[in-house]
Amino acid sequence: MKVGRSRRPDGVGRLQVAVSGGGTCRPQVARAAAALGEALAELGAVIICGGMGGVMEAVSRGATQRGGMVIGMLPGYDRRSGNSFLTAAVPTGLGHGRNVLVAAGGDVLVAFPGGAGTLSEIALALRLGRPVIGVGAWGQIEGVHEVQDVEAAVERIGALASPG
Numbered sequence: 001m002k003v004g005r006s007r008r009p010d011g012v013g014r015l016q017v018a019v020s021g022g023g024t025c026r027p028q029v030a031r032a033a034a035a036l037g038e039a040l041a042e043l044g045a046v047i048i049c050g051g052m053g054g055v056m057e058a059v060s061r062g063a064t065q066r067g068g069m070v071i072g073m074l075p076g077y078d079r080r081s082g083n084s085f086l087t088a089a090v091p092t093g094l095g096h097g098r099n100v101l102v103a104a105g106g107d108v109l110v111a112f113p114g115g116a117g118t119l120s121e122i123a124l125a126l127r128l129g130r131p132v133i134g135v136g137a138w139g140q141i142e143g144v145h146e147v148q149d150v151e152a153a154v155e156r157i158g159a160l161a162s163p164g
Contacts, residue, residue: 014044014045014046015043015044015045015046015107015157015160015161016045016046016047016048016105016106016107017040017045017046017047017048017106017107017108017109017110017157018047018048018049018102018103018105018106018108018109018110018121018125018130019033019036019037019047019048019049019055019056019059019106019109019110019111019112020049020050020055020102020103020109020110020111020112020114020117020118020121020122021033021054021055021056021059021111021112021113021114021118022054022055022112022113022114022115022118023050023052023053023054023055023056023114023117024053024054025054025055025058025112025113025114026113029055029058029112029113029136030054030055030057030058031058032112032135032136032149032150033055033058033059033062033112034058034059034061034062035062035150036059036062036110036135036150036153036154037058037059037060037061037062037063037064037065037066037068037070038062038063038065038066038068039150039154040059040063040068040154040157041062041063041064041065041066041067041068041069042066042068043154043157043158043161045068045157045161046068046069046070046071047059047060047063047068047069047070047071048070048071048073048101048102048105048106049070049071049072049073049102050072050073050074050075050098050099050102050117051071051072051073051074051082051083051086051089051090052072052074052075052081052082052083053083054114055112055114056072056083057083057085060072060083060085060086061083061085063085064085064086064087068087069087069088070085070086070087070088071086071087071088071089071090071105072086072088072089072090073090073092073098073101073102073105074089074090074091074092074098075092075093075094075095075096075098076091076092076093076095077091077093078091079091096117096120099117099120099121099124100124102121103121103122103124103125103128103130104124104128106125106130107130107131107160107161108130108131108132108133108156108157108160109121109122109125109130109131109132109133110132110133110134110135110153110157111132111133111134111135111137111138111144112135112136112137113136113137114137118138119138122134122138122141122144126141126143126144131145131156131160132144132145133145133146133147133153133156133157134146134147135147135148135149135150135153136148136149
């Protein structure tokens with residue numbers, strides 16, 4: 001994996017990767033999400049997520065441990081309600097409606113196992129024409145590129161950020 005500042009596919013600004021997954025998750029999913037956060041930080045990507053627990057907290061922890069940037073789109077109005085690893089917390093007051101902001105905020109969406117909220121972010125990202133990568137899940141949904149591990153997800157993300 002190349003360390004540096006990945007550019008968006010259109011060459012404008014830093015690559016932004018939305019990460020979605022359950023607000024609670026199994027330990028192996030949390031480890032994978034943290035590893036993705038670390039890898040995205042090394043790529044110089046900005047992570048956009050829902051800012052709460054589970055996958056969102058794990059990816060935030062991994063990224064900030066490597067000096068990465070994580071923006072959490074929070075469901076309520078209190079920015080202190082987000083996980084402690086966020087670089088910036090955006091209190092939206094939108095409840096589940098914040099899922100639109102998460103899906104729209106990324107140049108690509110990476111989805112870990114989750115429930116209806118994750119599913120809504122996948123559907124919104126697909127509607128918005130964003131590539132969606134499912135890590136160990138969601139491959140049964142048309143348009144989702146399922147991969148079995150974080151390394152494969154990072155390779156796909158890197159390919160999106162590379163010119164040509």
